[in-house]
Each structure stands twice: as C-alpha cells, then as structure tokens.
Amino acid sequence: MTQETNIISSxxxxxxxxxxxxxxxxxxxxxxxxxxxxxxxRSRSGWQRHKPAMKxxxxxxxxxxxxxxxxxxxxxxxxxxxIQGAALAEGGYVRAxxxxxxxxxxxxxxxxxxxxxxxxxxDVGPHGARVVLETGRAALSITHLSKTEWSIAAGPFxxxxxxxxxxxxxxxxxxQLEVKLEQGSVLVRGPLLADGVSLREGQKLLAELPARRVxxxxxxxxPVAQETSAAPQAQKDAAPVQxxxxxxxxxxxxxxxxxxxxxxxxxxxxxxxxxxxxxxxSGSLDDLMxxxxxxxxxxxxxxxxxxxTAVRSRFAKSDAAxxxxxxxxxxxxxxxxxxxxxxxxxxxAEAPGGTFAAEALGRKMLLLRSRAPxxxxxxxxxxxxxxxxxxxxxxxxxxxxK
Amino acid sequence: xxxxxxxxxxxxxxxQQRTHAPPAEREAVVRALPLSFRDDAALAQAAAEGHPxxxxxxxxxxxxxxxxxxxxxxxxGELDDLVQETFLRFFDNVSRLREPDKLTSFLIGISVxxxxxxxxxxxxxxxxxxxxxxxxxxxxxxxxxxxxxALHRLYEIxxxxxxxxxxxxxxxxxxxxxxSELTEVLGCSLATAKRRxxxxxxxxxxxxxxxxxxxxxxxxxxKSGPHLRGEP
Numbered sequence: 315m316t317q318e319t320n321i322i323s324s325x326x327x328x329x330x331x332x333x334x335x336x337x338x339x340x341x342x343x344x345x346x347x348x349x350x351x352x353x354x355x356r357s358r359s360g361w362q363r364h365k366p367a368m369k370x371x372x373x374x375x376x377x378x379x380x381x382x383x384x385x386x387x388x389x390x391x392x393x394x395x396x397i398q399g400a401a402l403a404e405g406g407y408v409r410a411x412x413x414x415x416x417x418x419x420x421x422x423x424x425x426x427x428x429x430x431x432x433x434x435x436x437d438v439g440p441h442g443a444r445v446v447l448e449t450g451r452a453a454l455s456i457t458h459l460s461k462t463e464w465s466i467a468a469g470p471f472x473x474x475x476x477x478x479x480x481x482x483x484x485x486x487x488x489x490q491l492e493v494k495l496e497q498g499s500v501l502v503r504g505p506l507l508a509d510g511v512s513l514r515e516g517q518k519l520l521a522e523l524p525a526r527r528v529x530x531x532x533x534x535x536x537p538v539a540q541e542t543s544a545a546p547q548a549q550k551d552a553a554p555v556q557x558x559x560x561x562x563x564x565x566x567x568x569x570x571x572x573x574x575x576x577x578x579x580x581x582x583x584x585x586x587x588x589x590x591x592x593x594x595x596s597g598s599l600d601d602l603m604x605x606x607x608x609x610x611x612x613x614x615x616x617x618x619x620x621x622x623t624a625v626r627s628r629f630a631k632s633d634a635a636x637x638x639x640x641x642x643x644x645x646x647x648x649x650x651x652x653x654x655x656x657x658x659x660x661x662x663a664e665a666p667g668g669t670f671a672a673e674a675l676g677r678k679m680l681l682l683r684s685r686a687p688x689x690x691x692x693x694x695x696x697x698x699x700x701x702x703x704x705x706x707x708x709x710x711x712x713x714x715x716k
Numbered sequence: 717x718x719x720x721x722x723x724x725x726x727x728x729x730x731x732q733q734r735t736h737a738p739p740a741e742r743e744a745v746v747r748a749l750p751l752s753f754r755d756d757a758a759l760a761q762a763a764a765e766g767h768p769x770x771x772x773x774x775x776x777x778x779x780x781x782x783x784x785x786x787x788x789x790x791x792x793g794e795l796d797d798l799v800q801e802t803f804l805r806f807f808d809n810v811s812r813l814r815e816p817d818k819l820t821s822f823l824i825g826i827s828v829x830x831x832x833x834x835x836x837x838x839x840x841x842x843x844x845x846x847x848x849x850x851x852x853x854x855x856x857x858x859x860x861x862x863x864x865x866a867l868h869r870l871y872e873i874x875x876x877x878x879x880x881x882x883x884x885x886x887x888x889x890x891x892x893x894x895x896s897e898l899t900e901v902l903g904c905s906l907a908t909a910k911r912r913x914x915x916x917x918x919x920x921x922x923x924x925x926x927x928x929x930x931x932x933x934x935x936x937x938x939k940s941g942p943h944l945r946g947e948p
Contacts, residue, residue, distance in 0.1 A: 320934070321921050321924050321925070321931075321934055322889055322917060322920065322921060323889070324933075324934040325870055325889075325920070325924060325930075325934070326889040326890045328863065328866060328867055328870055328933075329788050329867075329870065329886070329890045330788075330890050331863075332787065332788065332792070332867055333784065336780075336783065341779065344775075344779070344796055344799065344800070345772060345775040345776070345779065347800060348771055348775055348800055348803050348804070349771045349772055349775075351800065351804055352771040352803075352804070352807050353771075355804070355807070355808070356766055406769065616864075647780060649784055684820050684821070708755070709755060712755040
C-alpha cells in the first residue's frame, strides 16, 4: 500500500471511530417527535391506504373512558387482543389512569395493568407478545400452550414466561423490580442476575439496582438476601444466603447509585476531580462500570469506551469484562459495523451463554445483512439453532427464506 | 371470549366520526406490529401503508445509522433536524420504493441528499459572512487527545471541500460503499463515480499532507499498528 492510500485509510478509520453517542432520553424524545410529525403529515395529506381490506385508524389516541379495541390479525395471524379500562395510544401504550386496565388475548392470556401504571404492547406474534412495563404493576396470566413466546420487560430486566401466573412491579425512580410467581415458572434476566434466575411457583424476587441487591424468598416469607452472582440452581436451597453487598462509603455516594438516580454529570465531574486516568487505573470495578454508564448517557462515548476498555484490561476474568465487550459493540455500531461485529464476536466467544448472547448474535446478523448477505445467512442459522424463540428469530427465518 | 365480550364487526373510523360518535359506538381498530415487521421489506410496506407503529420501529432500527452517516458527511454539531428531515422524507417517498428490501439503501440515499443540501447551505452562509463557521463544540468520541486533535483537523479539511467531493470521500472510504453502488447513491454513471472518487482521493491526500498535526497522528498510528481506539 502506498503512503498516499495509507493516509486515506487512516483518515477513514479516524472518521469511522468518531461514534456519535446519543442520550437514550434524547433519542426517545426525537423518536416521539418523528412519530408526531408523521401523524400530522398523514392527517393533513389524507393518507392513502394501499390495502383497503385492512381497516385501521392510524393510531390516534382515543378519548373514551372505556374503549374496546379490536386487533385485525395481520396476514401471518398474530394474536388478537382487546383492552378494557384504558385508552390505547400510539406505540401500543396502555395507561391505566382511573382504573385497572385488562388486556385479553385471543389465546386466553390476560395482562392486568394496575391503576396508575403504564405498559406497552410492543410485539404481538402468533404465539405470544412482548409487554414493556414502563412503570407500576402488571399481573399476567399466560395460557400454557405447546408453543408460547411471551415476555415482559421492566427497565433493564426481562421476564420470560412459558405458561404461568405472576405479577411484575417496576419502579423506575427507585430502580427496583419485584416479581411474584403464583403458578408455573419464569426466567428473569437482567443486571445482577448473571445468566438469568429461574423462579419456581410460590417464590418472589426483589432486585434493587442502586444497592446491587437481589432477594429471593417464598411468597409467604420475609425477604432473604442472595448473592448477586448465584447460579439459578441455588434458589432450590431453603437456607438463606447472607447479603454480600458492601455498604456504601459514608463520605461518598456510590456512582452506581448516582447513575440510577440519573445524576450522570455528577459522576463525570467527580471522576474528573479524582483524575480520569487515576480512576481508570485504580478505580473499583463498580466505579468503572458506573462511569461507563454515566458517560454513555451523557453522550461521552469516548469516556465510556475508555472505562469499558479499562474494565476489560484490569478485570479481565470478570462477568463485567464480558459485558463490557458487548457494550463496546453497541458503542461501535453507530460508527463502524466491522468494529461492532468484532466486539460481538468477542462477547460471544467469552460468554456464549451470557445475558446478551442472543442480542449480540442478532445484532451481528443485522449488521451483516446488507454488507455480507451470505455471512449473515450463516449467522441466521446459528441464531435459530440457539435462540429459536429469540427476538431476532423472525429476521433470521426471513433471511433464510423459511 | 364470552358472548358478552363478542366484538362488533370491524369498520373504518375517521377522525370526524370518532369525535362525534357516541361512546358506545366508538371502536378503535388497532393493528399490531407483528414480529415479521423486523424484516425491512415488510417494514417498508407497513410504512407505505401508514401503519401506526412503523415510524417508531423504523426509528429504533435506523436512527443510529442515519445519525452516524450524517455526522460523518456534514461534521459534528446539531444533527437532530437533519435526522428528522431524513426520516420525514423517507415517509413522504416510501410508497415509491420499488424494492422494499432496499430500505436501508433508500435511507442512505436520502441522507446523502440531505447532507448535500446542508453542505451547500453552509457554503452559501460562509460566502455571505466572509469567514468560515467554527466547528461546533462537542464532546469528542476518540480515546486520546492526539486523536481528538487529528479528528478536528480532519473535519476542517472536509469543511474546505465542495459538497460532492466530501460526500464521495465519506461514502467511498468511510462507509466503504463500492464505486459500483455509488452510482445509485450519487445518481451518476459508473465512470463519473470513479472519476469523482479519484479526484476526491488526490485532493484530500494533498490537503492532508500539508497538515503537520494530522500527518503526525497518521504516521504515529501506522507505526503502532491498527488504531482501534485503545483496546487492550
């Protein structure tokens, strides 16, 4: 390669590494702005339907206090559902303002959204739906069938169900999750839960992100603390486990707590005051992970990258180091697909059964899809073999023509 | 479902009907966004049909790509309005998309047009004010100060280029779009695309060679191996 083409490739690499980082809150606001603008344009121009047989009203918010909503099955026969007790808004939002809202699905499953709570019906397929609990409580009664694809997300947690009755309570301000399982079984994934925690009938789980504490107990018992790194099988033991979460130092609010409270800039300021290099070189694992989170949310992708790189360098054998590989892939996605894929490959090699394995493989498949279709199809086959019910399964099937 | 819950036949409700109809008759027909909409072709079709959830889904899938592309084409700074304009033009024109599975390429093409218009607007403003606008202050996204400075100098070089040359450089070398595909994005023949790539390459190399800060970074980078943002 000549010196001149070296110059071009170096400049291109430099630009590619300039990854724009957007605060998730800002991104959500911009998304809402687009949705509203599209609705306004549509209502002004008299949107032309290309499929007159498909009757719908364009997703405008409904004013009635009690509304019955009908779902037309899409040609691939997604479940129908009805909503009682709440208005259905654009984006699948169900806000139970004055009373509990009940969502009844055509295969018999029910989701009861408690008064004052907000949930979203995000994906509805032929075998289930994905519900996002934005805040408050939801009680689910899921019909057990030979093939079910149900999950409920609450903050960073996901509860995967096969046929069960349980409640999920998510308080975003306190970053606290409670799952109470009355019947059946669920698998709860998310922060503090390693590769997922299975609950059996009659158990409840309480996860508190700021305190980095997970408690599992019988529904009738007082809560008992559990180590955050415990394997799922440990729950079958009756003996309580002592909490291993150290108390926060009296003179400093833990950065993880500040991140949970949305105080990202304070974390960055405190890191600056301590000296970024010093924090990266000698800060605790918790501090580095919290710093990387704060930096991502404060649109400081450069600092997030440094913190995650330090985690991988200094705590190479930790779960956090593997998580850092996945997050580095996410950071890289806005800039360099190749770099993102490389990080996802590393995560998958280091944590093949990790919490983010399905997402890493799915995102890799999406990144390859337009650039290297043949390679993407190979990844699609892997994905379907490992995660036949995963969020990207349909994409994989479409890629393979199944 | 029980007989009490038996649903009324479906019917189409306009906003006027919805406003004036008594509560008992107000029924909303809502179509879910099934998992199959994750496929670009189905998503593009849903957008063309005005599916209520298509805008949200398309944003979630493609906003990061569009934003990154616009940033590299027009430089760092306030990009929100440009990103919005890209997606709004997409929705205005998606019904004309002949190959729905080319949704991403369609979006890239729109982004390029938006970027070109923005760069031309800036040149006019620069000409009118008789001085170049400063780069907008923004947190850098590289791992060290040398790279940050080099990046700043690189954006300054790009700012001095005409819009077409800048776009060709970014699309060909940064986004790694082959010359054969540039014809679609730029709307020109293959011969023209190759000629523009050659001219852009020569011009930018010449400008880079005259910038000692940028060259020092590039040479140090080549000596130390692939620059991958400080990974271990």
